[in-house]
Amino acid sequence: MGKAFKYGDNVDTDVIIPARHLNTSEPSELAKFCMEDIDKDFVKNVKSGDVIVAGENFGCGSSREHAPIAIKASGVCCVIASSFARIFYRNSFNIGLPIFESKEASSAIQMGDEVSVDFETGEITNITRGEKYKAQPLPEFMRAIIDADGLINYIKKNIK
Amino acid sequence: MGMTMTQKILAKHAGVESVTPGQFIEVELDMVLGNDITAPVAIKEFEKMGATDVFDKSKVSIVPDHFTPNKDIKTAQQCKFIRDFSMAKGIENYFEIGEVGIEHALLPEKGLVVAGDVVIGADSHTCTYGALGAFSTGVGSTDMAAGMATGKAWFKVPSAIKFNVTGSFQKWVSGKDVILHIIGMIGVDGALYKSMEFSGEGIKNLSMDDRFTIANMAIEAGAKNGIFPVDEQTVEYIREHSKREYVAYEADGDAEYDEVYDIDLSSIRPTVAFPHLPENTRTIDEVGDITIDQVVIGSCTNGRISDLRAAAEVLKGRKVKKGVRVIIFPATQSIYLQAMKEGLMEIFINAGAIISPPTCGPCLGGHMGVLAEGERCVATTNRNFVGRMGHVESEVYLASPAVAAASAVAGKIAGPEDLE
Numbered sequence: 001m002g003k004a005f006k007y008g009d010n011v012d013t014d015v016i017i018p019a020r021h022l023n024t025s026e027p028s029e030l031a032k033f034c035m036e037d038i039d040k041d042f043v044k045n046v047k048s049g050d051v052i053v054a055g056e057n058f059g060c061g062s063s064r065e066h067a068p069i070a071i072k073a074s075g076v077c078c079v080i081a082s083s084f085a086r087i088f089y090r091n092s093f094n095i096g097l098p099i100f101e102s103k104e105a106s107s108a109i110q111m112g113d114e115v116s117v118d119f120e121t122g123e124i125t126n127i128t129r130g131e132k133y134k135a136q137p138l139p140e141f142m143r144a145i146i147d148a149d150g151l152i153n154y155i156k157k158n159i160k
Numbered sequence: 161m162g163m164t165m166t167q168k169i170l171a172k173h174a175g176v177e178s179v180t181p182g183q184f185i186e187v188e189l190d191m192v193l194g195n196d197i198t199a200p201v202a203i204k205e206f207e208k209m210g211a212t213d214v215f216d217k218s219k220v221s222i223v224p225d226h227f228t229p230n231k232d233i234k235t236a237q238q239c240k241f242i243r244d245f246s247m248a249k250g251i252e253n254y255f256e257i258g259e260v261g262i263e264h265a266l267l268p269e270k271g272l273v274v275a276g277d278v279v280i281g282a283d284s285h286t287c288t289y290g291a292l293g294a295f296s297t298g299v300g301s302t303d304m305a306a307g308m309a310t311g312k313a314w315f316k317v318p319s320a321i322k323f324n325v326t327g328s329f330q331k332w333v334s335g336k337d338v339i340l341h342i343i344g345m346i347g348v349d350g351a352l353y354k355s356m357e358f359s360g361e362g363i364k365n366l367s368m369d370d371r372f373t374i375a376n377m378a379i380e381a382g383a384k385n386g387i388f389p390v391d392e393q394t395v396e397y398i399r400e401h402s403k404r405e406y407v408a409y410e411a412d413g414d415a416e417y418d419e420v421y422d423i424d425l426s427s428i429r430p431t432v433a434f435p436h437l438p439e440n441t442r443t444i445d446e447v448g449d450i451t452i453d454q455v456v457i458g459s460c461t462n463g464r465i466s467d468l469r470a471a472a473e474v475l476k477g478r479k480v481k482k483g484v485r486v487i488i489f490p491a492t493q494s495i496y497l498q499a500m501k502e503g504l505m506e507i508f509i510n511a512g513a514i515i516s517p518p519t520c521g522p523c524l525g526g527h528m529g530v531l532a533e534g535e536r537c538v539a540t541t542n543r544n545f546v547g548r549m550g551h552v553e554s555e556v557y558l559a560s561p562a563v564a565a566a567s568a569v570a571g572k573i574a575g576p577e578d579l580e
């Protein structure tokens with residue numbers, strides 16, 4: 001459970017983690033600059049368990065895995081958006097950042113709302129407004145990767 | 161039901177007769193690519209995985225192009241890290257700066273991708289090789305790590321949008337204008353998760369360089385890949401650059417498409433994308449009065465020889481407007497050399513431009529031409545997001561090399577036709 005940070009459509013990877021900070025791949029370093037070019041107070045205000053909520057095409061742009069890594073390392077527990085850019089989508093699963101597609105939740109949740117997400121069912125509860133929304137359930141194949149705790153462990157099991 | 165060109169390539173590489181959109185498959189990879197930003201993360205994941213060797217030393221490419229020549233100590237460390245890994249694992253396609261270039265211009269030029277291949281790259285513009293009739297797409301570092309270790313990747317089979325191309329260009333119009341026009345029409349998420357398949361009698365009027373530019377920006381419409389049919393020009397290009405066997409796939413006659421668009425090349429005007437999204441397009445006739453501070457001509461989108469020729473044709477005998485900084489960055493060493501032989505570099509220098517070594521540099525606001533607060537740049541690159549080339553209050557306008565060069569002379573956004 002945590003507070004929602006709300007953004008609009010087409011939040012791109014250049015604002016999530018600007019290229020000038022890509023001379024490192026350390027999660028804790030990256031987290032210091034997370035969302036810097038769209039919300040310079042984000043890093044100051046974010047707490048463990050908080051949620052990012054956004055509109056269409058979240059994470060568009062570069063393939064930098066640094067983007068979901070920075071978000072995860074900042075303490076955010078999941079991202080909810082109307083839709084995700086495809087590379088960001090697969091990167092998030094691969095590194096173990098849960099993401100949920102829900103147009104309903106994306107439009108209803110406002111900045112600062114208290115939100116909780118059931119990762120099993122995809123049910124999103126807005127505590128501030130007393131509302132519930134449904135996110136798309138995860139495809140089976142994704143579940144397999146998530147259940148193995150990310151692609152690395154999934155492969156590790158199969159590499160032997 | 162028939163399959164699209166992309167679906168056929170994926171089915172073959174998954175070892176199955178046919179695939180349908182939405183199906184999850186695991187495919188064999190012909191090439192796995194990474195650069196100096198994404199490979200360090202991938203290598204750490206590769207090691208965490210417990211992998212010892214890469215699946216095939218000839219099918220991994222590691223290209224330090226983003227912050228090279230090393231711009232600071234941290235990037236030098238990152239480059240050293242990937243160099244050491246490449247040497248230790250015997251990776252054949254690691255390119256040191258004397259032979260390097262921007263990855264998406266370099267791989268086709270070195271003959272490392274041919275028609276029918278499946279390629280993943282930990283860089284979003286990996287979709288560029290669709291110009292050669294290959295399936296290629298951008299992934300993240302973890303996918304790259306898994307690809308290096310196993311030679312495989314998972315995909316959800318995409319549906320497709322078809323672009324039926326007819327006609328031929330007016331003077332000063334090129335591939336960049338086509339793709340900006342398309343993104344303006346369908347939006348930055350217009351092809352989300354899908355393939356963009358190009359076909360039609362007008363394809364023959366697109367040079368290979370035009371096709372590379374168009375496929376390069378498929379990701380800017382959200383697409384999984386962009387792909388062109390294999391014709392005489394493709395075969396000639398592959399023969400010239402590679403010794404590898406290629407396979408030409410064709411979409412089935414009854415393949416299904418989510419949408420079909422007609423693109424008449426003769427009706428396309430030079431097009432500019434305004435800040436801060438590639439979909440904010442206007443034709444050159446609608447741009448109004450936008451004064452500029454910098455022009456960059458190059459990148460994996462438009463740093464090839466025909467791009468430099470177009471820019472030189474405009475700049476020949478002209479001068480860059482006082483107060484405008486012009487940076488030309490050829491995409492590879494061999495393009496650089498070719499431009500020298502043709503006298504293009506002399507034209508650029510005489511016009512008042514500076515020439516950068518092959519590097520991504522200014523394209524991602526990395527180095528070699530970063531923008532200050534409030535500055536405006538016309539760039540032949542592919543992204544104009546907030547802060548992409550520097551300060552968060554700077555602005556990037558995307559255009560073709562011809563328009564970028566004309567803007568450099570005019571000191572404001574202009575087409576070659578607007579110059580005296």
Ligand code: SF4
Binds near residue numbers: 226283460519
């Ligand atoms: S030139 Fe720009 S878009 Fe192309 S690979 Fe380099 S940073 Fe990416």
